[in-house]
Amino acid sequence: MPFIDVDNVIKEYDNAHALRGVSLGIEKGQWLNIVGPSGSGKSTLLNLMGGLDSPSAGSVVIDETDINRLNEDGMARFRREKMGFIFQQSHLIPYLNALENVMLAQYFHSMSDEKEASEALGRVGLSQRLRHRPSQLSGGEQQRVCIARALINSPELLLADEPTGNLDRENTRMILELLKKLHEEEHFTIVLVTHDPFVAQWGQRIVTMEDGKIRCDELVCRL
Amino acid sequence: MSSFVVSEALATGFKEGFKAGIIWLVLIAYLSKHDRSSLIRSFHAAVLTVLMATPLFLVYYSGPPAKDAIRNFISFSFSLLLILSAASLYHASGIKPDGPLDRSDSKAFLMNRFILPPLIFFLTVAFFLPDMLGSGSFIKDLAAIKESGRSTYISALAGFASGYLLWSIIYRTLRPLWIGGFFDIPQIFLFLSVTKLLGGGTKGLAEMTLIPSVQRGFMKFSHDFIHQTFVFLMVPDHQLLKTTTWNFIGFFFGPNIAGFAALAGILFFPLLFLYYRLFRPLPDPLAETGAERRKVKSGLLFDRRKKALPVMLFVLLVLGSWFSESGESLSKLYIPKPKPVVEDKGLILIPLKDPSMDIKDGRLHKFALQHNNQEIRLLVINKTGGLSVCLDACEICPPEGYGQRDSNVVCVYCNTPIPVDTLGQAGGCNPIPLSFEQDEQFIKIGLKELLKKREFIPTGAAGEKAG
Ligand SMILES: Nc1ncnc2c1ncn2[C@@H]1O[C@H](COP(=O)(O)OP(=O)(O)OP(=O)(O)O)[C@@H](O)[C@H]1O
Ligand SMILES: [Mg+2]
Numbered sequence: 001m002p003f004i005d006v007d008n009v010i011k012e013y014d015n016a017h018a019l020r021g022v023s024l025g026i027e028k029g030q031w032l033n034i035v036g037p038s039g040s041g042k043s044t045l046l047n048l049m050g051g052l053d054s055p056s057a058g059s060v061v062i063d064e065t066d067i068n069r070l071n072e073d074g075m076a077r078f079r080r081e082k083m084g085f086i087f088q089q090s091h092l093i094p095y096l097n098a099l100e101n102v103m104l105a106q107y108f109h110s111m112s113d114e115k116e117a118s119e120a121l122g123r124v125g126l127s128q129r130l131r132h133r134p135s136q137l138s139g140g141e142q143q144r145v146c147i148a149r150a151l152i153n154s155p156e157l158l159l160a161d162e163p164t165g166n167l168d169r170e171n172t173r174m175i176l177e178l179l180k181k182l183h184e185e186e187h188f189t190i191v192l193v194t195h196d197p198f199v200a201q202w203g204q205r206i207v208t209m210e211d212g213k214i215r216c217d218e219l220v221c222r223l
Numbered sequence: 224m225s226s227f228v229v230s231e232a233l234a235t236g237f238k239e240g241f242k243a244g245i246i247w248l249v250l251i252a253y254l255s256k257h258d259r260s261s262l263i264r265s266f267h268a269a270v271l272t273v274l275m276a277t278p279l280f281l282v283y284y285s286g287p288p289a290k291d292a293i294r295n296f297i298s299f300s301f302s303l304l305l306i307l308s309a310a311s312l313y314h315a316s317g318i319k320p321d322g323p324l325d326r327s328d329s330k331a332f333l334m335n336r337f338i339l340p341p342l343i344f345f346l347t348v349a350f351f352l353p354d355m356l357g358s359g360s361f362i363k364d365l366a367a368i369k370e371s372g373r374s375t376y377i378s379a380l381a382g383f384a385s386g387y388l389l390w391s392i393i394y395r396t397l398r399p400l401w402i403g404g405f406f407d408i409p410q411i412f413l414f415l416s417v418t419k420l421l422g423g424g425t426k427g428l429a430e431m432t433l434i435p436s437v438q439r440g441f442m443k444f445s446h447d448f449i450h451q452t453f454v455f456l457m458v459p460d461h462q463l464l465k466t467t468t469w470n471f472i473g474f475f476f477g478p479n480i481a482g483f484a485a486l487a488g489i490l491f492f493p494l495l496f497l498y499y500r501l502f503r504p505l506p507d508p509l510a511e512t513g514a515e516r517r518k519v520k521s522g523l524l525f526d527r528r529k530k531a532l533p534v535m536l537f538v539l540l541v542l543g544s545w546f547s548e549s550g551e552s553l554s555k556l557y558i559p560k561p562k563p564v565v566e567d568k569g570l571i572l573i574p575l576k577d578p579s580m581d582i583k584d585g586r587l588h589k590f591a592l593q594h595n596n597q598e599i600r601l602l603v604i605n606k607t608g609g610l611s612v613c614l615d616a617c618e619i620c621p622p623e624g625y626g627q628r629d630s631n632v633v634c635v636y637c638n639t640p641i642p643v644d645t646l647g648q649a650g651g652c653n654p655i656p657l658s659f660e661q662d663e664q665f666i667k668i669g670l671k672e673l674l675k676k677r678e679f680i681p682t683g684a685a686g687e688k689a690g
Contacts, residue, residue: 081514109514111521116513154512 003028009058036209084150140171236379240386252403269347308412357425441485558626561591587627613654
């Protein structure tokens with residue numbers, strides 16, 4: 001059984017069919033990118049994998065756990081211990097500095113550890129920016145804080161929805177190179193949603209969605 | 224009268240049953256947390272044994288000496304608990320790093336089969352037997368007051384059953400097995416000590432707790448220890464040191480200082496434990512990732528805090544009860560005027576009662592005998608278990624005699640409090656005890672005995688004899 005097994009998932013909203021039967025298996029350690037036009041259901045699929053939403057039909061099994069069967073507490077614990085999230089908007093706490101934002105994630109997981117948090121920020125190249133607040137950081141730097149925060153609890157799965165959506169080409173490349181380095185070091189699984197063909201090249205596999213279905217699923221060997 | 228007897232018996236039985244029940248609950252919660260619930264059988268067996276042994280003992284032994292023995296037995300079992308708590312607290316505090324734990328199956332089997340059951344049995348018996356004997360003999364006395372003793376015994380048993388059942392019902396309805404998470408071996412011993420301290424009294428409603436007698440015992444112990452050390456260190460004695468030094472030392476024997484010393488003695492290991500568990504950093508556990516390490520560590524820290532809670536409660540409880548009991552200990556010293564007595568054919572007779580006094584009223588009574596133009600003073604006081612007759616002097620201080628403050632006699636010279644119930648012991652700061660006979664009317668003391676014991680009194684200036 002693959003690490004993530006999405007089985008014939010359907011997601012319907014009142015007036016829209018966001019997903020019309022999607023099945024997808026993802027091996028452990030794989031970096032998979034989801035691409036497709038706006039409204040094709042990419043974010044919906046990612047949210048289902050993160051347990052942020054539940055499917056109308058079908059199942060999502062991660063590491064042999066059917067996440068839709070977990071109760072609220074169980075889901076929160078599962079997410080806390082197995083998953084990291086990065087979004088287009090950084091969602092950093094504005095009145096906490098970079099270090100404190102990372103330490104907060106540690107705290108919700110188990111307990112904070114300043115030394116470990118500052119080392120993690122060092123690995124994303126921010127050792128000179130520990131005490132800066134989000135408003136004092138550039139967009140690329142903010143996104144790097146988010147990467148440090150998402151990975152601080154050693155998740156097995158990193159879910160990223162348009163992580164470079166707000167960045168210019170230079171910063172996008174920097175973020176992707178960083179992710180690539182960390183992925184090689186720590187072997188977590190990445191599912192990344194993007195509509196940018198440049199970003200899509202960076203993974204090992206590209207899934208193209210259209211109108212709530214998978215249109216194309218190809219392995220690329222960039223890594 | 225009879226309803227009073229029945230309700231006293233009921234309350235006393237209830238107290239013992241309540242104690243047994245609450246201990247059972249804590250124990251079952253602790254044991255099931257460690258997958259050893261079957262060991263609770265040893266506890267039940269021990270409680271049953273004590274329940275059966277108590278009447279047997281009371282049938283075959285009676286009278287005041289047995290009561291003294293029971294009191295000593297209770298103090299002994301309480302001290303044992305304190306020592307066990309102290310040792311296990313020390314062990315668990317983490318001052319000494321743990322050795323490698325042998326958790327092999329064969330060892331666990333041996334523990335579960337051959338070591339823990341008799342250990343639990345023994346400790347349970349050592350805990351309950353003294354208390355039950357104390358309460359039992361009290362109930363026996365109650366039964367003797369009343370024409371039909373049977374209802375007294377039945378109400379005591381009913382009290383025991385309902386005290387025990389109360390916890391049984393709580394267990395069945397609430398299943399509070401989570402409380403097991405607050406206990407390790409030291410916490411269990413502390414819990415047992417508190418249970419005994421708060422519920423170990425042996426005189427029914429009049430004396431529910433052990434606190435006053437424990438206070439007295441500790442005060443006496445710390446006082447005797449310090450006093451004897453000073454006496455020992457002051458050899459050879461020097462004129463200049465005498466009175467001022469004794470006055471200075473006496474300050475340490477005031478009930479408050481001695482009480483503080485005793486309190487410090489009880490709280491030392493719990494506080495040490497709390498300090499090491501709460502304020503010393505936890506070494507980082509080994510783990511592959513930082514997240515895992517933090518998770519294990521936070522679990523350990525949480526466990527530490529959880530298990531510090533009962534210890535903190537113990538400290539607060541002891542502090543609270545200690546101060547509430549010792550609030551009035553600074554009342555004025557009562558020094559009665561000696562009444563003259565005479566010697567007749569080698570015997571001194573002291574009446575138990577005359578129109579002006581009742582010697583058994585619990586207050587200090589002094590008497591003076593003129594012998595060869597010298598005055599010999601005696602003191603008589605009623606204590607638990609009968610009268611105590613002593614010289615109004617000890618073997619150490621100049622013979623200025625004793626006064627009374629609450630349940631202590633106090634040396635006028637060095638301000639040493641001596642619990643009344645310990646009078647009759649020879650040596651140190653205790654008034655020198657006299658052997659005597661007693662009938663319906665008189666206390667009879669031989670002149671020879673008196674003169675012989677007078678030899679122990681230091682004559683003249685302070686410390687001569689002591690030196
Ligand atoms: N909460 C919602 N309520 C109603 N409809 C929704 C909701 N979320 C998404 N949809 C609809 O589901 C469809 C898929 O949306 P989704 O956000 O997955 O698209 P997407 O591929 O991520 O698009 P984009 O690239 O623009 O982010 C869209 O038609 C959208 O309008
Ligand atoms: Mg989207």
